[in-house]
Amino acid sequence: MNLFSDIRALVVESLEAMVGEGALPEGLSFDNVTVEPPRDAAHGDMATNAAMVLAKPAKQKPRDIAEALAARLLADARIVKAEVAGPGFLNLRLDTGVWAGLVETVLTTDGYGQSTMGAGQKVNVEYVSANPTGPLHVGHTRGAVFGDALASLLEYAGHVVTREYYINDGGAQVDVLARSTYERYREALGHTPEIGEGLYPGDYLVPVGKALAELKGDVWLDQPESVWLDEVREYATAQMMDLIRADLKSLGVEMDVFFSEKSLYGTGRIEAALAALDAKGLIYEGVLAPPKGKLPEDWEPREQTLFKSTDHGDDVDRPVKKSDGAWTYFAPDIAYHFDKVERGFDALIDIFGADHGGYVKRMKAAVSALSDGKVPLDVKLTQLVKLFKNGEPFKMSKRAGTFVTLRDVVDQVGPDVTRFVMLTRKNDASLDFDFDKVLEQSRENPVFYVQYAHARVHSVLRKADALGVTLVDQPALVDEAELAVAKKLAEWPRLVEIAARTHEPHRIAFYLYELASEFHALWNRGNDKPELRFLQEGDLAATAAKIALPRAVAVVISAGLGILGVTPAEEMR
RNA sequence: GCACCCGUAGCUCAGCUGGAUAGAGCGCUGCCCUCCGAAGGCAGAGGUCUCGCGUUCGAAUCGCGACGGGUGCACCA
Incomplete structure (x- = not known):
């Protein structure tokens, strides 16, 4: 039940009747006819632009159409007043009984407001997808809340939604995680950890190292990386994902699918995705032109395997293999989205932090190419969250260990406040989050x-x-x-x-x-x-x-x- | 140099597939509790929607170009 679409249907019906009578010419499109709440309540309850939209194609004056339409609409019991105003608006006043009926509908209909607009379309919403190298921080929180609310919204509007998290467990950063964990393992066995530049200093790895020490004893002490790296990586990654899952749960976010990047390697899936592109003639060996403007210091032309993303709207073609023949980070991303397409989703949505804005075009190009343009990908970017405490900017430093985690926020203000506040701004506008103000009990909040x-x-x-x-x-x-x-x-x-x-x-x-x-x-x-x-x-x-x-x-x-x-x-x- | 996002009241921001006299909160001025929760409400002041050109019956909204701010720009993920 949607009163606005009901009245719009009435308007269109009336227009069709006018066509039938010859008052309007045949073949008009009513697609642009809208029925909306007026900006000013004094104008009535609803306004339609029908007369203005149709004036030109019908070759009639807007006022004439509006008046003829008004006369017809008034025949309906719901319409008590219909007057032409402004450039040709038709302002409608509805019978009080209509509003009373609406309230009754709200109370007696199961799920008033739910829509069938989505028509059961399968939509995949991918969000958070933080590297499994530590707890989630504030930035992830916004992505988590936004993605989750969007997923719920789409469900409410009649889509079938899958909430998904892509685990970046295939790249170099999980090796760093493993090395950092190894130092904590040594620490647990009484040695001084050597957490140099480029390792993760966070003490959330301390219990992981300790658990590992209890599990393995001292067998890895003084052993080369080749001995322990794989096992430590796997263990630490699993621990981090448990941590992340718990973080998400504290916010009330539950994913349907956790998709591992690693599962794409060595299984032929990356190769298959690229073969699919190759079959469309979109893979070639070539040398990229250097970027215009100031050149990077170490620029040198290299021949690489490239994806012709420019055929699908990107600015330059993108490498899928490094010069040493290994995959670039983009290759598994392509394979991952290929997988989503193959799972039969009608639409894909990715939610990235704003700092990943540069990847939007290439991801869209990849999905467009892989689905032959049939599966739309919408990428939503979430802007920065600026933290405040009592009106003062809250200084964060990763080095000093004072960065604010999702847990910090949820523990201090609770999941409800966190979620609502994060949604009181458009996703692409930055957001001020003041720990004190969000707990204030006033109209301002x-x-x-x-x-x-x-x-x-x-x-x-x-x-x-x-x-x-x-x-x-x-x-x-x-x-x-x-x-x-x-x-x-x-x-x-x-x-x-x-x-x-x-x-x-x-x-x-x-x-x-x-x-x-x-x-x-x-x-x-x-x-x-x-x-x-x-x-x-x-x-x-x-x-x-x-x-x-x-x-x-x-x-x-x-x-x-x-x-x-x-x-x-x-x-x- | 290029791409993407943003530019609306003193401040923080909404603004519906293009619609009428551009809205809200804060702040400012003045009102409303013998009364269902005043943790609220009402009224007032405050605008060249960054600028210019274009499309249109009609532009904050769409297109082009400036200007200003943010982000990202070959093998790192």
Whole structure:
């Protein structure tokens, strides 16, 4: 149920009738006809641009079309007013009964706002994908929250979603992890660890080294790397993934698939992916032209195996093999995305940190080539999170060991606040995260503000329950403030579809803030007008009718917070 | 030098596949608790949407070009 699409259907129906009568010419496209909430509530409840869009192709004046359309729409019981305004807008006023009906729908429909837009399409959302070399930090947190909310949003809009994490366990950095762990292993056996430049100094490896010492004894002491590297790497990587899984769980993020990069090596899968590209004539041996502008110090032309990504929108072709014949990091990435394509997803979404913006074009080129342009890949970049403490920038240094982990954030402010705050900004805008402000209980803090609205509803419900009110689903809407809330509720399904289509979960957070705002306004109006209070003294029937609206608000807030992965609070503490 | 992202009120930011007089919070001014949770609400002041050209009935939104900020730019993953 989406009131806006219902009314749009009515508009299109009316336009078709006009065509049938010869009032409009045949063959018009109504695709661009929209029915939207007007910017200014004084303009009415909904506005359609039909007359302006059709004026040119129909060779008629917008005003004439609008007036003919208005006359038809008024025949529908739902439309009480239709007036032409501005350059040719048709402003519609809906019958109060429509809004009451909407509130009833919210209360009686299972999953009001859920959409079938996705039509069961299989979507793969890959996010976090941090190197398995240590705990997740703040930057990963934003990617985790964003990816998870986007995945939920797409599910809510009718897609079948797979949440996936790509483990970069095939490259040099896991060797570094192994060497770092080895030093902790030595340390556990009483030696002084030699953690030189380029090794990971974090003490999260201390227990790993200790466990290894208990497991293996001293057999690896004073042994060359060739003896222990493989085993230590495998052990440490597994430990780090356990750590990461636990970090994610503390945020409420659970992946469906953890995909190992290493599983691509030595199994012919990279070769297969490149063979697929080769079969399309997209692999060749060649020398890349040096970049324009200042040359890198050690530039020298080299012949390499290249992927002709420029055929699919990239700026330059990309090497898939190094000059020594080994794969570049890009090769397994291609194989990984080839695997996703072969698993039959209808759409792929990758979420990267903004510092990986440079890889977007080549990944899109690869997926385009591998799927013959049939599987779209959308890459969303998440910008920096700037940390503050009491208004002051929070200094982070990896060297000094003062970098802030996901755990630090979740432990201090909790998963709900972390998630909501991370979603109060567009993904491609940087985000200020102040440890004190996010816990503040004021309008300035959207988490609190939305939760407060939800808690207020439940406060009313508790009281109503104590009074013995029997709930009814038909509201009595009279005041403008009540109607304003109902109208906001009507926007919810439409907003879900817009947010899902644009892959922008932050729109949900902003909507919830607006809904909460309308609700708080109504609440306060009860101060001046006792007849607007939800609890009507001594009148259980009136109370039941009054609390239908706040109940509907709670339903939508609860659904919206659910998408964001935030628990709706029934009480503020 | 090239690519991508960003530029909206004093500050932090929304702005719907292009729609009407561009919105919210903070801050500033003034109001509202014998009343369901004032942890709230109402009202006011504050704008050449960085600039220019173009497309369009209509541009903050689309295209081109400047300017300003961020990020990334051959074998490292």
